[in-house]
Amino acid sequence: MTDIASAPESAPGVRLADYRPPAFLVDEVHLDFRLAPSSTRVTARLTLRRNGGGDAPLVLNGRGLTPIRFAIDGIPLAADRYTVTSEDVTVRGVPDAFTFESEVEIDPDANRALEGLYTSGGRFYTQCEAEGFRRITWFPDRPDVLARYTVRIEAEATYPRLLSNGNLIDEGKLENGRHYAVWQDPFPKPCYLFALVAGDLDLLEDRFVTASGRSVVLRLFVDPGQAPRVAYAMDALKRAMRWDEENYGREYDLDLFMIVAVRDFNMGAMENKGLNIFNSSLLIADPETATDLDYERIESVVAHEYFHNWTGNRITCRDWFQLCVKEGLTVFRDQSFSADMRGEAVQRIKDVRALRARQFPEDAGPLAHPARPDHYRKIDNFYTATVYEKGAEIVRLLRTLIGPDDYRRGMDLYFQRFDGQAVTVEDFISCFAEVTGRDLSGVLSWYLQAGTPEVSVTPRYDAGAKTLSLDLRQAVAPTRGMADKVPLPIPLRLGLLDAEGRQQSFIAPGAVEPTGEAIVTFDKAEETVTLTGIAEEPVLSTLRGFSAPVTVTVAEPGESRFIRLANDPDLFNRWEAGQSLARDLMLARVKSKPDTAGERRFVDALGRAMADQSSEPAFKALLLALPSEQDLALAAPPADPAAIHEARDALRKLAAEVLRGQFEALHDGLVPMGAFSPDAESAGRRALRNAVLDMLMAAGTPSDIARAKAHADAARDMTTSLGGLSALMQAGGAAYDSAVAAFYTRWQDEPLVIDKWFALQARSPASDALDKVKTLTGHPAFDAKTPNRFRALVATFAQMNPVRFHDPSGAGYRFLADQIIAIDRFNPQVAARQLEPLGGWRRYKPELAALMKAELARILASPDLSPNVAELAGKALAE
Structure with missing residues (x-):
């Protein structure tokens, strides 16, 4: 499954140490759905057998189910044989092998938690990971119970598509305008991978021939009229299928693979066996309505969910x-x-x-x-x-x-x-x-172990022996319940440069031949490794390609980072050198100790990097993207968001002034030509053009505003259009207001584009940004019950607009707390995922931290709070 926004880990309750194998295994599951929006009947017939000895009762999970009947081996159960609670049913005196049958009624229309079976846009959908299946029928809802499923779906003809996992083995018409379909999945699966979809859906169909010559039918289902917009997703799917064959030897195992798009979805996408269900934002795209980032995410998520077929479905947790x-x-x-x-x-x-x-x-x-x-x-x-x-x-x-x-x-x-x-x-x-x-x-x-390892590297060069000794240290800060950490194996991919930036060769420990790059692994708290055969004192290039998820501090002169920024053959380390230089310069300004000479030198280095004809536009765009305000807050607690915002703006403004001519020439020279293509090279050109415009707008002169307006007006694709709008947003004023209004008028019937419209305004640095966000919660197009729309406005403001979210008055915190409390009443999953901006209160200066803690406490004091939100808010407040 792909998550759209990560939620923090939960508090004690279920413990790994308490794991026990299931008391009963399920071999076969037969489900019969008689779909009706407010009164769906679900009949389940489970073939069970006892797992091990003993005489434990049968306990099945269930939530929000209206029980109608229970039976064992066809004989109805007497009331004294079972006990039903709000979370499960316990059946006493069961044999070692038997068939258990239950019938329940559920209300998909009322299911705004979007777990289990629910309706969206007049259609039926399911989401069962992690514990949603218990909202559909009684079942041992845990991932280590794997069974084969046969599913019969019956509905009115107004729901022409009746889909589930596996292969379609039967379908037909019934009396009274109803029809049915029967699906069978030949592969055992846990219940969290169950899926059902019913409704009027458009179809894009294709075929894929596997490496062994089997033909697989590929079907992508979307809202009526949307089929052309999933052509890129279909292409990405076929590329992912071929890639998995070539790189992991994994062929697809069924004759049919389906994906269905739904707008109301808590997650990003779900890998249900043979019937993936996707948030529509991660499947639908065309040049006019989708950005390059959308295309990238579609490509990635389609691949992710397809790859789950083997790493998640065939082998599960x-x-x-x-x-x-x-x-x-x-x-x-x-x-x-x-x-x-x-x-x-x-x-x-x-x-x-x-x-x-x-x-x-x-x-x-x-x-x-x-x-x-x-x-x-x-x-x-x-x-x-x-x-x-x-x-x-x-x-x-x-x-x-x-x-x-x-x-x-x-x-x-x-x-x-x-x-x-x-x-x-x-x-x-x-x-x-x-x-x-x-x-x-x-x-x-x-x-x-929790926590990010901190690695320090102290290089010592011996000119006489031509050796470089690296004193390595690692440590991980204490985390809740884990004060003492063991050293970890950390592979450091490293190279050496000379003073002119040329790569030096060296002999790595244990090697006999010189090399230009090697992996040095250390797994002790402190260790010294020695490289030999080094002609002159080197500039160290360590953690190339980010070879381990650690932070690294190297004891080196400041000049070394400029050398890496200009010359390092490892592009990650070139980018990293620029990021660390910019971060330190901005943090010095935050501390009221600006290094104006260093800032100018950094900007000049950026200019040289932009002039490097050997670098790809996509890489240059990444070089221009300075560390975010959130990055800076994490790097130097206790953070002052207002000072960080001003420091970042100052460096951007300097770059705009010094490199104006170069930026303008780049912007003019990167005007899109020809038909739109989502390929990486074309996307990189658009990214760089937007990046230089964004940097120019830090100065915000009348000519910059005119340039941004022309950029937006001439846009023929959504990436360019939003690039122009984002640039105008920095300046605000009449040009921005007019452009935002025109954008809404043009795209008001496109939900995914209007999500972008809400998100754009939520990121505005204007002093009245929060007032506008509050006003937008009352906009006719805003619906907090639609997760995509809620995230676009509320989550974007809290997570992507730190200078306004962290307003000294605490108004931003109050707004977010109000929204969390309100949405928690019907969708605890989405509500809980909004707590992280408040949960980071320890990183901020005391007066802000106190206000954030107060809002967390207010959330905790709210009546009828869900366990999801109560758990995370309580954990965030705990010392």
Whole structure:
């Protein structure tokens, strides 16, 4: 599953140490749905057998179900044989093998939590991960119960598409204008992978021929009239299927693969076996309405959910503590696919930016938790950046440690050994330990410790011996419940440059031949490694490609970063040098100690980088994107958001003034020509053009405003249009107001575009931004019950507009708390995901921290608060 916004890990309740195998296994599931919007009948027939000895009663989970009848082996159950609570049914005196039948009624129309079976836009959809299936019928709702499903769906003819997992084995018409379809999934699966969709949907169909020659039908279902807009998603799907065959040896296993788009969806997408369900924002795209970022995300998420077919579906997680086994691994797989599609260096930088924006703050706050935690209370709060993004970094680190060939051998063994099973992190690691014969317990420790390791490197060059000794140290700050941490295996990919930026060769420890790059791994708290054969005192280029999810501090002169920025052959480290220089310069200004000479030198270096004809436009665009205000707040607590905003604006303004001519020439020279293409090269040109316009607008002269208006007016694609609008937003005023109004008039019938319209205004740095956001909550197009729309306005304001969210009055905090309390009444999942901006109060100056804590306390004091929100708010406040 792809999560749209990560939620922090939950408080104690369920513990890994308490895991016990299920008392009963389910071999076959037969479900019969008689769909009606407010009164759907679900009949379930489960073939069960006792797992092990004993005489434990049968306990099945269920929530919000109206029970109608129960039966065992066809005989109705007497009332004294079972007990029903709000969470489960307990049946006493059951045999060791039997068939259990139940019938319930549910109300999909009233289901605004969007878990289980619900309606959206006059259609039926499901979302069962993590514990939504219990809202559909009575079942042992846990991932280690795998069964084969046969599903019959009956509905009125106004719901012409009746879809579920697996293969369609029967369909037909019934009396009274009704019809039915029967689906059968031949592969055992946990109930969280169940899916059902019913309604009037448009279809785009294609075929894919597997490496072994089988023909697979591909079907993408969308709202009527939208089929042409999923052509790119179809192309991405076919590329992902071929990539998985070539890189992991994995063929698709059914004759039919389907994806359905829905607008009302709590998550990003869901990998239900053979019937993926996607948030429409991650499937639908055309040049007029979608940005390049939309295309990138569609490509990535389509691949992610398809890759889950093997890493998540065929092999699933034993319990929810093992979530990183499927999600971290699959994120690594989709990142690797995206790198092959869009360029390794640029994609790596984007992935690291996302990790630092989402996961590093999680590691540094009260909600820090390991990639595999040992406890949780509310599983919905468990879909976090640590599980997903850090989980992916651990897999990448493992591949770096053992090498790509042994990684592939280990994955082959994993697929062979555990196909059709529910596994643990230990099971995963054991495959690589077996094929390499190495002790990989240190990699397991990465899964078990919270926090971001801090690595310090002190280089010592001996000119006489021509050696470079590296004094390495690592430490991880204490986190809740985990004060003492063990050293971790950290691979540092490094190279050496000379004073002119040329690459130097060296001999790595244990090697005999010189090289230009090597991986040095250390797994002790302190260690010294020595490189030999170095002709002159080097400039160290360490953590190339971000070879481990750590922070690195190198004891070196400031000149070294300028050399890396200009010359490092590793593009990640070139970008990183620019980011660290800009960060330090802006933080010096925050502390009222501006380094004006350093700022000018940095801007001049940016100018030279922009003039480098060997660099791709996409990379130049990333160089121009200075560290965000959120990055700066994380780097130097206690943070002052207003001072950070001013410091960042000052550096941008200097760049706009010094490099004006160069920026204007770049902007003029990158005018889109010809038909739109979403390919990486074209997207990079648009990204750079938008980036230089954004930088010019820091000066905000009348000519800059005119340029931005012309940029927006001439746009033939959404990326360029929003680039112009975002630039005008910086200046505000009549030009911006007119452009925003015209944008709404043009796109008011396009929900995904209007989400962008709301998000644009939520990011405005204008002093009245919060007032406008409050006004927009009353706009006819705003509906808090639609997660995409709520996130576009409320979450964007709280997460992406720090200078206005952190207003000294506390008004931004009050607004967010009010919204959380209101939405929690019907959608606790979405509400809980909005707590992170308040939960980071420790990073801010005391007067702001006090206001944030007060709002958390007010949320906690609200009556009838959901466990989701209560848990995270309480944990955020705890000392």
